[in-house]
Amino acid sequence: MPLINNEPAERHTLSLLVDNEPGVLARIVGLFSGRGYNIDSLTVSEVSHDSRRSRITVVTTGAPMIIEQIKSQLDRLVPVHRVVDLTVTGKAVERELALIKVRGKGEIRQEALLIADSFRARTVDTTLESFVFEITGKPEKIDQFVSLLEPLGLVEVSRTGVAAIGRGPDGM
Amino acid sequence: MMREMTGAEMVMQALIDQGVEHMFGYPGGAVLPIYDAMFHQNQVKHVLVRHEQGAVHMAEGYARSSGKAGVVLVTSGPGATNAVTGLTDALLDSIPVVCITGQVPTHLIGSDAFQECDTVGITRPCTKHNYLVRDVNDLARVLHEAFYVAQNGRPGPVVVDIPKDVQFAKGIYVGPENIQHKTYQPKLRGDDEKIRAAVELLAKAKKPVFYTGGGVINSGPEASRLLREFARLSGYPVTSTLMGLGAYPASDKQWLGMLGMHGTYEANMAMHDCDVMLCVGARFDDRITGRLDAFSPGSKKIHIDIDPSSINKNVKVDIPIIGDVKHVLEDMLTTWRGMKAEPDRRAIASWWGEIDRWRARKSLSYAKSPDVIKPQYAIERLYHAVKDKDVYITTEVGQHQMWAAQHFHFEEPNRWMTSGGLGTMGYGLPAAIGAQVAHPESLVIDIAGEASIQMCLQELSTALQFNLPVKIFVLNNEYMGMVRQWQDLLHGGRYSHSYSESLPDFVKLAEAYGGVGIRCSRPGDLDAAIQEMLKSDRPVLFDCIVDQKENCLPMIPSGKPHNEMILPDHPEGLDEAISEEGKIMV
Numbered sequence: 001m002p003l004i005n006n007e008p009a010e011r012h013t014l015s016l017l018v019d020n021e022p023g024v025l026a027r028i029v030g031l032f033s034g035r036g037y038n039i040d041s042l043t044v045s046e047v048s049h050d051s052r053r054s055r056i057t058v059v060t061t062g063a064p065m066i067i068e069q070i071k072s073q074l075d076r077l078v079p080v081h082r083v084v085d086l087t088v089t090g091k092a093v094e095r096e097l098a099l100i101k102v103r104g105k106g107e108i109r110q111e112a113l114l115i116a117d118s119f120r121a122r123t124v125d126t127t128l129e130s131f132v133f134e135i136t137g138k139p140e141k142i143d144q145f146v147s148l149l150e151p152l153g154l155v156e157v158s159r160t161g162v163a164a165i166g167r168g169p170d171g172m
Numbered sequence: 173m174m175r176e177m178t179g180a181e182m183v184m185q186a187l188i189d190q191g192v193e194h195m196f197g198y199p200g201g202a203v204l205p206i207y208d209a210m211f212h213q214n215q216v217k218h219v220l221v222r223h224e225q226g227a228v229h230m231a232e233g234y235a236r237s238s239g240k241a242g243v244v245l246v247t248s249g250p251g252a253t254n255a256v257t258g259l260t261d262a263l264l265d266s267i268p269v270v271c272i273t274g275q276v277p278t279h280l281i282g283s284d285a286f287q288e289c290d291t292v293g294i295t296r297p298c299t300k301h302n303y304l305v306r307d308v309n310d311l312a313r314v315l316h317e318a319f320y321v322a323q324n325g326r327p328g329p330v331v332v333d334i335p336k337d338v339q340f341a342k343g344i345y346v347g348p349e350n351i352q353h354k355t356y357q358p359k360l361r362g363d364d365e366k367i368r369a370a371v372e373l374l375a376k377a378k379k380p381v382f383y384t385g386g387g388v389i390n391s392g393p394e395a396s397r398l399l400r401e402f403a404r405l406s407g408y409p410v411t412s413t414l415m416g417l418g419a420y421p422a423s424d425k426q427w428l429g430m431l432g433m434h435g436t437y438e439a440n441m442a443m444h445d446c447d448v449m450l451c452v453g454a455r456f457d458d459r460i461t462g463r464l465d466a467f468s469p470g471s472k473k474i475h476i477d478i479d480p481s482s483i484n485k486n487v488k489v490d491i492p493i494i495g496d497v498k499h500v501l502e503d504m505l506t507t508w509r510g511m512k513a514e515p516d517r518r519a520i521a522s523w524w525g526e527i528d529r530w531r532a533r534k535s536l537s538y539a540k541s542p543d544v545i546k547p548q549y550a551i552e553r554l555y556h557a558v559k560d561k562d563v564y565i566t567t568e569v570g571q572h573q574m575w576a577a578q579h580f581h582f583e584e585p586n587r588w589m590t591s592g593g594l595g596t597m598g599y600g601l602p603a604a605i606g607a608q609v610a611h612p613e614s615l616v617i618d619i620a621g622e623a624s625i626q627m628c629l630q631e632l633s634t635a636l637q638f639n640l641p642v643k644i645f646v647l648n649n650e651y652m653g654m655v656r657q658w659q660d661l662l663h664g665g666r667y668s669h670s671y672s673e674s675l676p677d678f679v680k681l682a683e684a685y686g687g688v689g690i691r692c693s694r695p696g697d698l699d700a701a702i703q704e705m706l707k708s709d710r711p712v713l714f715d716c717i718v719d720q721k722e723n724c725l726p727m728i729p730s731g732k733p734h735n736e737m738i739l740p741d742h743p744e745g746l747d748e749a750i751s752e753e754g755k756i757m758v
Contacts, residue, residue, distance in 0.1 A: 019355075022304065027296060034297050065484055072481035078301040078321055081355050 007063040011040065012087040013094060013164045014071065015172055019079040020046050020054040027077055028056060037062060037070050041096075041139070041161040053081070057164050084172045086164050094164045098142045103130045104153035112152045119145045130155070173347035179308045179339040180205035183272060186315035188215050189348050192243050194234065194609050195219070196227040200247025201287060202274030205339035219609060219638055222630040224251050226602035228258020228329075229628065232267045233606030236589045237564050239392060241322050242606065244271040249287030252333075253294065257596060259329045260298040264593025265415060266390055268327035270318050271299075277337040278306055291333045300328030306335065308343030316351040325358030326479040327390055358478060362495035362503060370450070370474045370491045371507045377448035378519035379526075380408045383431065383460075386415030386592065387453015387477060389585045391497035396420070396585045398501035399452065405508065406515055409527060411439035413454050414577055415592040422581035428527070429536070432460045433728050434574040437535035437737055438527050443468050444734035445526070451475045453497045456487040457593070458757070466733035476500045535726040535739055536578050545695050547572065547647045547718040551579035551619065554645060557702045563615045564607045566590065568600040568624030571653035571724045576619040598627030601644060605631055608640040615643070615706070622648040622715075623672050632685045635711040643705055644713045646678060649720045657723050662755055682713035693717035730757035 018024050025044055032039050041059040046052070060070060067085070075083045086092035100121075102112050109131070116123065116133050119141070125132035135145055139162060146157055166172060177185065183206050187195065196219045199207045210218055221227040224246045231242025246255050252273045262269045276285040292304045301321050303314045311334065318330040374380060382403060388395045396419040403410050403426050410420045411428040420427055429436035431443055440462075443449065449471045454460070456475075461467040464486060473489040475482075476497055483492040493500055538548045565580055566589040567573040573590055582588050589607060591599035604618040618625075625646055635642050655670040679689030688708050692701035692715070705712045725740045731754020738749055 023292060023296065026293070030297055065488065069481060069485055072479075072483070076325075076479060076481055078356050 007065065009061045009063055010067060010087075011059065011061050012067050012085055013092060013162065014058045014060065014074070015084045015086055015164060016056040016058065016074060016080055017082040017172065018054050018056060019081070020052045021079055024054070024079045025056070027079070028058075028074065031073055031077070032060075032070075035073065037066065043161040043163050057162055059162050082172055084166070086166055089166055090168075092164050092166050094138055094162050095136055096139050096142055096160055096162050097134065097136045098146070098157060098159040099124070100133045100135065100146060100149060100157050101130060101155040102133070102149050102153050103155045105129055108152050112149060115145070115148050115152075121145065173345070173349075175345055176342055177345050178205070178209070179311050179334060179341050179343065180209040182308070182311050182343070182345045183315065183334070183339070184209045184213055184216065185345055186312055186348075187243060188213070190316070190319045191240075192216050195243040195245055196221055196230040196234070196606065197245030198224055198227060198247065198251060200251050200274065202248035202276060202336050203245060203251075203272075203339075205336065206245060206272070206274070206334075218245075219605075219634065221602070222633050223628065224254035225257050225598065226605075226628050226631040226634065228255050228262065228269060228271065229596075229599050229602035230606035230609070230631075231269045231271075232258065232262050232265070232599075233566055233589050233603030234610045235267050235269060235606075236389070236603075237586050237607040238610040239586065240610075241268040241270055241319055244269060246271065247274045247287065248276055248291065249289045251287075252291040253289055256294060256298055257594075259295055259331065261591055261594040261596045261599060262329040263298055263300060265591065266327050266386060267329070268322040269329040270322050271329060271331045273331060273333045274339070275304070275333045275335040278335045279337070281335065291331065295331045298329075299331050300326075302331035302333065304333045304335075305338055308338050308341040311338065311343065312345045312347075313351055316348040317353055319348075320351070320353055321356060325356070359494055360478075360496040360499045362476065362493040362500040364503070366491055366493045367500065367503050367507055370493060371504055371511060371513060373448055373472055373474065373491065374406065374408075374450060375508070375511065375513035375515060377408075378516055379442075379445060379447040379523045380406070380450065380520075381428075381442045381446040381448075382408055382410040382450050382452060383412075383443060383454055384410060384416045384419055384452045385413040385454025387497050388416055388419040391453065393585055395453075395498040395501060398498060398505060402501060402505055402508070405505070407520055408515070409442055409524070411435070411442065413457070413460055413592070414590060416454065417577060417588045418582035418585045421583045423583060430577050433462070434578065434724055434726065436578075437533050437726055437739060438530035440728065440734040440737060441530045442527055446471045449473045451489070452501070453477060455482045456485065458486070461486060462728045463731055463733045468734070533739060533741070535737070537740055538722070538725075541719065542695060544719045545693065545698060545716060547575050547649065547722055548579050549695060550645075550647055550698065550716050550718055551575050553698050554617070554619070554702055555580045557699065557706060558615060558617070561615050562611075562613070563587065563617065564589070564604070564611060566600045566603040566607060566616070566618045568618070568620045568627075569595045569597045570621045570624055571649075571657065571722075572619055572621040572624075572647040574724045575647070580619070597624040601625060601628050601642070602631045604642040604644070605635050605640050608635075608642050609638070612640075617643045617645055620644055620646045621653060622646050622650065622675060622678070623652045629681075632682070632687060632711060632713070636686045640711065641709050642711050644711070645705075646713065646715050647718050648675075648678070648715050649718050649722070650675060651720060653722075654724065660723065661729065661750055678713050678715040682711075685711075687711040687713060689713050689715065691715040691717065730754045
């Protein structure tokens, strides 16, 4: 990430409302790769079947001038209706879901269950030598959970990426 | 209007309803139904090109000289991929083009069928927007939307990809009056407060400069008129990018000439030393700014642009105004008059004193020769011969393009067509053909180089077929001149593959196509030879043999700021002008 006017990189969460039409995700991903912007996390799903709208949440990092560019570039794509920078508009709720598989026997199983309990993770699959935990929370909380499970026989992690929404009564 | 027809008929009906008179295309398997529908009407005239790249450049020349959208029709696969260079060119120079591509039938998409390619995938990053139409009942709406998107906001190319089965299918056609785009509604009027702040800043300026660009041309002739009015009212100096030439008359005393890498000394120095810069429809491109961190260090910057993503992209500005140039200038003028703004006459007079000292350096001068034709001299004589005529100029890309920008002078907008952003060699001839189609009675000249002209030379055949008497004025120095110049600058004069080996005999070549060939190699013969070219009512290829070693000056070496130009009176040290950091720039 180049420093522009010596400004350091910032992490921003952007919410986009787009037409759910073929190619719209390719347009957005292509814009990021073509112009050399970062995607830290990306989620997309239809939110209104009637009006065929999808909501995309992108977490990106860049100097303030680059973040402004990213928003303007996204906004001028024809199927993009709204671009809201949730990092600027005030506190937003950010959540991510992760599924985590741990393998082990004996004491290690006890330890894993204790940690899962203290993170309010649910056990969604059990065998005699493994667990799959489901956890929801801020990305940092999931990072922490995963790092604690690492020495206990972490097998694999599947994360959804961040979904975000602004606090308070108003929509985007 | 709503009635049933086939997809192919809808294409022709939509073009007619959009007021299209001419289109540029090349038939093939996946567009045959549209060509058949075309056969049954005579409202839209089709110009058959020789290569699809030529079709898009023709549409660009047509659009830029007429203010209307250019229309292209090509087949699937290679037809579409050949159009990609033209589409990218139109995107970078903001030219409204609607390109209709045929596609293999819907059920074969994705099966690697004959002449199949992922047209919307390939053209996504090189168009303003694109569509794949899978249902014939969407087709009419999409076509009208395509024209709307191409022409509104910042203009650009739009691709509509139509599978062959959709062209045959019957559906309901709707006219353009029933179409309103749901979301794409660009903002035309600028923010009042920002306009007021900008006018206040301009009125107090002591060293102002107007830096104008292609956005003034795109906004229409009224924008150029308002720019002139504002300049006259304020008395401030005006410079322009390559793309904006003609928006302000070159004969006016407030005109500084073009700015940027090969701009005039006075224009670049005024940009560097100004205290208030009004950027109108330009985008602080790297050809303009030179070294970014040393760009116009002491100025407050106002930026008018219809595209918010142009604001603060390369250079941070103090007052951004998002809107269409015409509307914003209109409001600025009203505000200026309403405030009874009075420029600081003394400061402005002393600013002009500084500018006149820079002008006195005569940065466009060159050493004339009685024996060889200097390329600058060739452009000067051409300009002299045609300046009172109704003339449109296009160029290819390279030294000749810069010399044309420096030594041919424009009084009106829409008269100058060149590939600025993408720098596409091969643009000039097809663009000239497009301009000639739009203006059949006018004189259209492609100023070219012997290397560039060979990139789309096959379109000479198109010019002959459709009686389009374009003139191709080739400055032949037997080198890819700009490449050679940069090899002088950066690579110790090692001319790796920049010499044009095995050049054709251009006179015979022109004759082989059925056109006229003229060659001139002596300065004393030049005027008469130009007259001979102008007298012909057929396409002419003019092979002007010029000095092989002439460099294009003045020049801001890459990686240097505006006030470190290489001037023609100090060309020595050309090989040391560029620093190590500058060498990586293009």
